[in-house]
Amino acid sequence: MSVLRSDLRPGVYCDSIVLMQLQSTLADLPGVEDAGAVMGTKENLSLLRDNELLPDTLPEAPGPSDLLLVVRAESEEAATAALGRVDEFLARRGATETGEYRPKTLASAATQRPRTRWVLVSVPGRHAARVARDALELNRHVFLFSDNVPLEEEVALKRSARESGLLVMGPDCGTAIVNGVGFGFANRVRRGGVGLLAASGTGLQAISTYVHQAGAGVSHAIGTGSRDLSTEVGAITALQGLELLSRDPDTQAIVLVSKPPAPEVAGRVLTAAGATGKPVVIYFLGEAPEVPAGGPVLVVTSLRAAADRALELLGPGARKQPGVAVSDRDPSTSAAPEYGDGYLRALFAGGTLASEAVLTLRDLLPLHSNIRADRVEPLPEPSRSSGHTILDLGADEFTMGRPHPMIDHDLRIKRLEQEVADPEVSVVLLDVVLGDGAHPDPASALAPAIEAATKQPNLEVVALLIGTDEDPQDPETQASILSRAGAQVRHDLGEALELVCRPLGVHGRWLEDQPRTAPIPKMPAPQTAPTPHPVDLADLQTPVSAINVGLESFYESLVAQQADALHVDWRPPAGGDERLMAILDKMRT
Numbered sequence: 094m095s096v097l098r099s100d101l102r103p104g105v106y107c108d109s110i111v112l113m114q115l116q117s118t119l120a121d122l123p124g125v126e127d128a129g130a131v132m133g134t135k136e137n138l139s140l141l142r143d144n145e146l147l148p149d150t151l152p153e154a155p156g157p158s159d160l161l162l163v164v165r166a167e168s169e170e171a172a173t174a175a176l177g178r179v180d181e182f183l184a185r186r187g188a189t190e191t192g193e194y195r196p197k198t199l200a201s202a203a204t205q206r207p208r209t210r211w212v213l214v215s216v217p218g219r220h221a222a223r224v225a226r227d228a229l230e231l232n233r234h235v236f237l238f239s240d241n242v243p244l245e246e247e248v249a250l251k252r253s254a255r256e257s258g259l260l261v262m263g264p265d266c267g268t269a270i271v272n273g274v275g276f277g278f279a280n281r282v283r284r285g286g287v288g289l290l291a292a293s294g295t296g297l298q299a300i301s302t303y304v305h306q307a308g309a310g311v312s313h314a315i316g317t318g319s320r321d322l323s324t325e326v327g328a329i330t331a332l333q334g335l336e337l338l339s340r341d342p343d344t345q346a347i348v349l350v351s352k353p354p355a356p357e358v359a360g361r362v363l364t365a366a367g368a369t370g371k372p373v374v375i376y377f378l379g380e381a382p383e384v385p386a387g388g389p390v391l392v393v394t395s396l397r398a399a400a401d402r403a404l405e406l407l408g409p410g411a412r413k414q415p416g417v418a419v420s421d422r423d424p425s426t427s428a429a430p431e432y433g434d435g436y437l438r439a440l441f442a443g444g445t446l447a448s449e450a451v452l453t454l455r456d457l458l459p460l461h462s463n464i465r466a467d468r469v470e471p472l473p474e475p476s477r478s479s480g481h482t483i484l485d486l487g488a489d490e491f492t493m494g495r496p497h498p499m500i501d502h503d504l505r506i507k508r509l510e511q512e513v514a515d516p517e518v519s520v521v522l523l524d525v526v527l528g529d530g531a532h533p534d535p536a537s538a539l540a541p542a543i544e545a546a547t548k549q550p551n552l553e554v555v556a557l558l559i560g561t562d563e564d565p566q567d568p569e570t571q572a573s574i575l576s577r578a579g580a581q582v583r584h585d586l587g588e589a590l591e592l593v594c595r596p597l598g599v600h601g602r603w604l605e606d607q608p609r610t611a612p613i614p615k616m617p618a619p620q621t622a623p624t625p626h627p628v629d630l631a632d633l634q635t636p637v638s639a640i641n642v643g644l645e646s647f648y649e650s651l652v653a654q655q656a657d658a659l660h661v662d663w664r665p666p667a668g669g670d671e672r673l674m675a676i677l678d679k680m681r682t
Contacts, residue, residue, distance in 0.1 A: 095126055097165050098172040099148050100179065105160040106132065106664045108215075109496040110646050113503075118182050119164055124171025129163040134217075137161070140495065157217075158665045195662040199224060202640045202661050203231045209659070210632045213276055213651075214263075215239055215643030220665055221264060222246035224642050229254055229261070234632065236276045237263025237318065238643070240489060244325055247318070251329040258626040260333060263318040267294020270301065270314035274637040274656045277316075277647060278499055280528035281563035281654075283413060285310020286345035287403045288338040290331060292317045295443025295526060296350045296376075296396055298559055299586065303400035305561045306584075308412035312343040313633050319444075322354030328362050335362075337628050339369035346406040347373045348399050352448070353380040366390050374402045378445070379452045379466065396449060397587055435519025435551070437593055438512040439483040440505050442498040446524050446557065446586060447485040453590055454483070457599050463488055478512060481597075499531045500646070502538045509539075513546040520553045520596045521546060522589060525575065527560030527568060529650035534566060536574035547579030553596050556580040557589040565653065 107115065112130045119128035129146045131137035133155025141147040146163045155161045162179055166172035196202040203209065212228035214221055218241030225235045229250065237250075242264035254261045262269050262276075268291070269276040273284055280298050282305040289311060291297035301311050315334040322328045331349070338344045347369065354362060359382055366373035367390050375382070375392050376399045384390040393399045404412075437458065441447035444464075451464050458481045461470045472479060475490050485491075486498045486505055498505050505523070512518050523543075525535050532538060543554050556575045560568040572582045583589035638657040641648035651658035 095165050095167060096169050096172050097146070097148055097163065098169075098176060099151060099164075100162040100176045101133070101152055101155055102160040102162070103153075103156070104158060106158050107160060108644050110500065110644055113496050113501045115162075115179070115182055117503075119162070119175050119178070122171075122175045122178060124167045125164055125175050126167065127165045128175070129161070131161055132157055132217075133159040133161045137495075157219075195660055197662050197664070199227050199640065199642055199661055199663075200231065202642075202659050203233070206638060206640060206657070206659050209638040209640050209657075210234055210635075211236060211271065211276075211637065211639040213238065213639055213641045213643070213647050215277075215641075215647055216663060217665075218242050218264070222250060223666070224663075225250050225261065225264075226253075228640075228642075229257065229259055232257065232259070233640070234260045234628075235262065236269055236316070237261060237266055238277050238647070239263070240265040240492065244320060244323075247320060248326055251321075251326060255329055255333065256626055258628050260315070260337075260628055261318075261330060262316045265320070266316035266318045268297045268314065269316040270311055272313065272633055272635070272637055274639075274651065274654050275529050276639075276651075278497075278526065278528055278530040279314075279650075280305070280559070280561050281565075282561055283310035283563075284312065284343070285413065286312060286343065286407050288312045288341065288344035288347045289314035290317065290334040290338065290347060290349045291315075292319055292321050292331070292351035293378075293445035293448075295524070295559070296378075296445030296449075298443070298526060298528060299396045299446065300348055300350065300400045300403075302559055302561050303397060304403065305563075307400070307404050308414045309404055309407055310413060312341060312345075313338065317351070319352070322351050322358050322362065324355040324358060328354065328358045331362055332365050333628055335365045335369055335373070336624055337630065337633065339371060340627075340630050341633060344371065346403050347371055348376070348403050349373060350376045350396070350399060350445070351378070353377045363390060372406045374399050374406070378448050395453075395587065396445070397585060434598070435596065436478075436515070436517050437481045437483075437520050437522065437597060438478055438515075438518050439522040439593070440508055440512070441483070441485050441522075441524050442487055442505065443524050443526055443559075444485045444487050446526075446559075447483055449586060450522070450590060451483050453587070454481075454594075457594065458597065463490065478515070484508070499526055499535075502532060502535060506539065506542045509542045509546060513549055513552065519551055520555065520593045522555045522557065522593050523580075524557045524559065525571065527558070527564040527566040527571060529565065529653065530647055531566070534571075536566075536571040536578075540574050540578035543575065543578040543580050551596075553593075554578075554580045555589050555593050556582050557586055558582055558584050 116130040129141050134157045164172045164175045212233045213236045214224045215238040218239050221239035221242050228235045251261045268279050280302050282301045287304050317330040321330045338347050373390050381392050455468050460481050461472050461479045462483045463475045575582050640659050642661045642663050648660040
């Protein structure tokens with residue numbers, strides 16, 4: 094009979110990547126059946142309870158800055174031995190660090206790097222606004238990866254930043270590229286004339302990789318965060334980004350991607366886009382706003398179309414090398430198996446990719462999803478699929494208290510195994526997104542579960558692979574691993590969706606209906622009114638120097654890109670005690 098044992102370490106803080114590594118190490122030890130390594134938040138305790146890993150009693154109630162380790166093992170001896178290895182793991186990890194001085198606070202880091210202009214924040218959401226506010230007070234731009242930041246905090250941060258000529262990219266900003274250096278989850282793409290502005294991380298990644306594969310490049314990519322174009326926020330970062338890219342001499346065409354904005358916000362954004370003096374390609378997922386024909390603003394209806402349109406605007410002379418064909422379409426193999434029944438289960442790490450899949454398939458299939466959209470049934474319980482289901486596994490309900498699925502594939506592997514166990518499932522779709530900040534070898538992590546799935550009769554697995562030849566994971570190697578495991582690999586979302594429709598007996602050649610060319614617009618002179626507090630264009634043009642607060646993997650990716658970077662050895666203030674933190678905040682004001 095299994096035994097469950099725990100070890101509580103008060104005041105020992107680890108970020109989500111260290112926790113993931115520690116949990117994996119414990120789970121792989123002899124005699125261990127399952128393991129958990131979490132900070133003692135209410136959400137994490139609930140997660141342990143759901144996985145039957147929360148002991149009935151603990152020596153004391155864990156707090157958010159306490160490390161809780163749990164092991165389910167075959168015997169008392171195995172559990173004790175496993176928990177006894179924790180100190181060895183932490184010591185070994187400490188020994189592998191470079192040994193450079195790591196400041197304890199953002200203020201001391203700013204003193205050490207006085208010319209640094211960027212601060213990356215990826216601490217837990219309840220602390221993120223405080224860290225971002227400190228960065229703004231130190232006159233730094235903020236890349237705010239953290240989610241679960243209250244909306245009122247976002248509004249206050251962005252208004253404060255705007256008044257100081259600073260950017261707040263986020264919260265919930267997954268990707269940015271500044272002067273060739275990726276922040277957060279970003280693919281390595283060559284420099285070029287396309288400037289990107291996106292409220293979506295994987296949407297930005299998909300477009301940037303398509304541009305790179307075509308032989309062109311990206312000037313800069315500014316993330317806004319998922320709520321920026323809401324009524325409450327008012328597109329503060331998007332409007333700043335349009336104005337900034339309009340002044341950037343390296344940006345020849347701009348692409349703006351977002352979920353549909355609030356109507357009054359859409360009007361302001363479209364007006365600002367038309368006044369930049371540059372062509373602007375707009376993709377509002379699920380909506381196509383009316384714009385004057387032949388004008389500087391062009392509306393498209395997919396990620397692929399956004400990239401294609403930007404490439405047309407650049408012209409062939411902007412391609413720094415011959416483009417690589419991205420299309421996987423092979424007319425000779427169009428007669429794929431058609432079973433005509435069964436269900437689709439799509440398990441996405443990328444929210445924008447999942448949203449576009451929902452918008453594309455909702456008129457062909459009766460869909461269920463945790464993504465809100467017209468004509469799509471919400472899932473009563475996200476942990477259980479129903480009929481044809483498309484899931485965004487990077488949504489808050491899945492990432493609360495655990496690493497993002499682009500970093501840790503454990504949740505997605507378990508969900509894949511759950512879906513495959515359903516005899517009514519006939520096709521599974523996965524996205525595999527490469528780049529800095531993401532899992533170092535996602536194909537190898539997913540391959541065993543894919544191989545087991547494809548051994549099921551009349552069941553196919555399709556893998557959408559997003560990446561470039563410059564990414565550290567090497568897309569050719571990743572594609573080979575996925576193919577050997579039995580997955581059908583595609584590099585374009587539209588073609589991946591065509592492929593998953595075949596076993597379902599659905600025929601949707603929507604790509605052929607997309608207009609591929611349009612007249613190049615005649616550009617008016619820039620009409621942007623002087624901005625009271627413009628962002629300094631030099632901050633985009635000078636070599637990137639950044640301070641990282643949060644996930645150490647983001648610091649490591651900056652260093653790998655040869656950017657000047659400093660990592661803060663951050664710990665929750667006041668030991669994570671919410672009451673004491675509130676008192677400290679009042680003392681500051």
